[in-house]
Amino acid sequence: DAGVIQSPRHEVTEMGQEVTLRCKPISGHDYLFWYRQTMMRGLELLIYFNNNVPIDDSGMPEDRFSAKMPNASFSTLKIQPSEPRDSAVYFCASSFGNRGHYGYTFGSGTRLTVV
Amino acid sequence: AQSVSQHNHHVILSEAASLELGCNYSYGGTVNLFWYVQYPGQHLQLLLKYFSGDPLVKGIKGFEAEFIKSKFSFNLRKPSVQWSDTAEYFCAVSPSSNDYKLSFGAGTTVTVRA
Secondary structure, three states: OOOOEEEOOEEEEOOOOOEEEEEEOOOOOOEEEEEEEEOOOEEEEEEEEEOOEEEEOOOOOOOOEEEEEEEOOEEEEEEOOOOHHHOEEEEEEEEOOHHHOOOOEEOOOEEEEEO | OOEEEEOOOEEEEEOOOOEEEOEEEEOOOOEEEEEEEEOOOOOEEEEEEEOOOOOEEEOHHHOEEEEEHHHOEEEEEEOOOOHHHOEEEEEEEEEOOOOOOOEEOOOEEEEEEO
16 A cells, blocks of 8 residues: 555745645555644644544644545645745645554655745 | 654764664554654655554664653664664654554654765
């Protein structure tokens, strides 16, 4: 298995533009998480899905952020419009049920820079 | 909601030195505990985890952690570090009743000098 695949690896965009981050979880995993990592706030859980359904989006900063999971093998995190304070590394992770006993597998992240 | 605190922001040590990273959590119920490592430029990888049973947990690469329930702690240890252990280490906790909401500590950067 190739692991959790995120694209793009790096994204530089201008303030006000729409940004879409993509994630392909490990096949068979039924939980998918989006995290944001910054120096100031560390790792924050933004949203997670179970069987493609959003379960908890309380970590999504504001309405500019939205996440979808149209099927078991694909998820997107969209920021519209983007702002410089959104600059961070965004990680996607997936997990197989069973109370998380197998841990969470993280993708390599997308480093977003909003100028 | 649970929270996690890691005592050291940055630790610098020489090869073959022993390492101990502190982690405390606050949560009133039972928890699952994790240590993750992030090597420079890479994604997070699971080092070890504790769910129940023996409070001394052994993980990969010679790391171990001890869960002390009375102290709400889950400290990470390695008796002899190598240069390749240079990385950022994150402690994480999730309530046993809701295993999927994983909260991370701020992380500890470990620099091992050759």
